[in-house]
Each structure stands twice: as C-alpha cells, then as structure tokens.
C-alpha cells in the first residue's frame with residue numbers, strides 16, 4: 001500500500017492516495033448493498049404498518065380499522081399482538097385529520113436502540129454514507145469529505161446515548177416476553193381460555209429469544225457487566241462479573257448475526273399476525 005500524505009494530523013484526515021488496497025478481487029460492495037436493501041425494506045415496511053394501523057392483533061374483531069378504544073379492547077383479549085404495536089398505548093392524538101398510530105409511540109425506542117447500535121452504525125455508515133464503504137477502500141470524493149467529525153458533533157454525537165436506549169430495550173424484552181407467554185392462551189368457542197401451542201406461539205418465542213440475544217449481546221451491556229474493574233479474581237463479586245462477562249461476550253461476538261435475525265423475526269411476527277388476523281392464513285394448531 002502507498003504511504004499516507006505527511007502532516008495529516010494538522011490537516012485533518014489523511015487522504016488514501018489509491019482507490020483500494022484490496023488485491024483479491026473480493027466483492028466488497030455486496031455487503032453494503034445488502035445492508036441498504038434490507039434496512040430500507042424493513043424501514044418502509046414498519047412505517048407502512050404503523051400508518052396502516054390495523055390487523056396488528058389476533059383475533060381482530062373488525063373488518064379494517066377500529067377506533068382507539070375498540071382496538072384497545074381487541075388487544076386486551078387478543079392472543080397475538082404484533083411487536084410493532086406492543087405495548088399498545090391507547091392514546092388518541094390527532095394531527096389535523098390524521099390520528100397518530102400507537103405504533104409511533106413505541107417504535108421510537110427500539111428504533112433508537114438499533115440506530116445507535118455499534119454494529120448497525122458500522123453497517124449503515126458504510127452502506128449509506130460510503131465513508132468508506134468497506135475496509136481498505138478510499139472514500140468517494142475524499143477531498144470533499146474532510147469536514148467529517150466522526151461522532152463528536154451534532155447529530156452523530158447523539159449516538160453516545162446508546163446506553164440509555166439499551167435500558168429502554170431491556171424493558172421491551174420483558175414486555176415482549178409477556179406477549180410470548182400470552183401467545184399460548186387461546187379463547188375457545190365457549191369463551192373460556194385454554195392453553196395451546198400454535199405455530200404463532202413458536203414464532204413469538206423465537207422472536208423474543210432472538211431479541212434477547214441481540215439486546216444482551218450489546219456492547220454497552222458488556223461494559224456494564226465486565227468493564228471498570230481491575231481484577232477479575234479478587235472477590236466473589238468480581239469473579240461473578242467475569243463469568244457473566246464471558247457469557248455476554250459469547251453473544252457479543254455474534255452481535256451482527258442476532259442484529260439481523262432479530263430484525264427478520266420482528267418482521268416475521270408482524271407479517272404472521274397480519275395474515276392470520278385478516279384470515280388469509282390459518283394459525284396452525286400443534287397442541
């Protein structure tokens with residue numbers, strides 16, 4: 001690789017005087033391209049569902065949209081509640097003629113958690129900003145980008161609030177665990193509740209497991225568990241923290257895997273609830 005231009009500390013970031021240091025012809029563009037496609041698709045889908053604001057729980061008792069109070073009653077007696085609408089907040093807020101979908105009160109929290117996630121930051125900085133798009137590649141029009149200040153100035157300095165988004169995400173794990181437990185309680189034709197296992201129940205459990213693996217593999221959590229300590233063997237507490245840190249590290253090493261799989265599972269649960277609520281598919285009964 002050619003050497004960097006001298007005096008870069010004073011001048012800002014050093015320009016890379018070649019287009020790439022890669023020599024193996026690797027398809028480096030594939031990963032950023034997939035990231036753009038998948039994040040854009042999920043963003044459009046979740047936004048569409050939030051605006052659509054219907055068929056988000058099962059059973060759904062009306063043909064189409066309901067008033068907020070009717071929807072609240074439906075959610076309270078439902079077996080399945082889409083994670084995009086959980087917890088359901090029955091606030092009727094209007095902006096002109098538009099009634100704000102309750103999904104928007106919720107999506108802001110998991111949305112902030114993912115947007116500020118260290119893994120996703122790497123992925124979307126590369127995919128959307130091309131800054132640079134992959135390792136050992138020059139930035140496009142690098143000279144015009146020398147004003148980039150990393151995460152030291154607004155708006156990217158807000159990424160440092162990730163730890164607080166993590167606290168909110170943990171609360172959501174408990175809420176979605178409750179929803180997963182509820183997915184095993186069905187109402188019979190006689191109006192009585194009974195235990196059952198349906199395909200939907202299994203999808204709900206899978207979703208909360210993947211979300212928990214993603215959330216508790218968080219770098220902030222790993223630091224809270226095992227950081228700021230000088231000796232891992234000096235006390236029972238520090239030994240316990242070391243053991244927990246190792247477990248968190250196991251998840252942390254697979255953070256990208258759980259980031260994507262949990263994103264897919266959230267979409268999968270919502271699609272499933274949507275389809276069974278519309279009567280387009282039957283919720284397969286296992287027990």
Ligand code: FES
Pocket residue numbers: 113117118119120162166214215217218219220221255
């Ligand atoms: Fe990814 Fe915290 S670093 S969720």
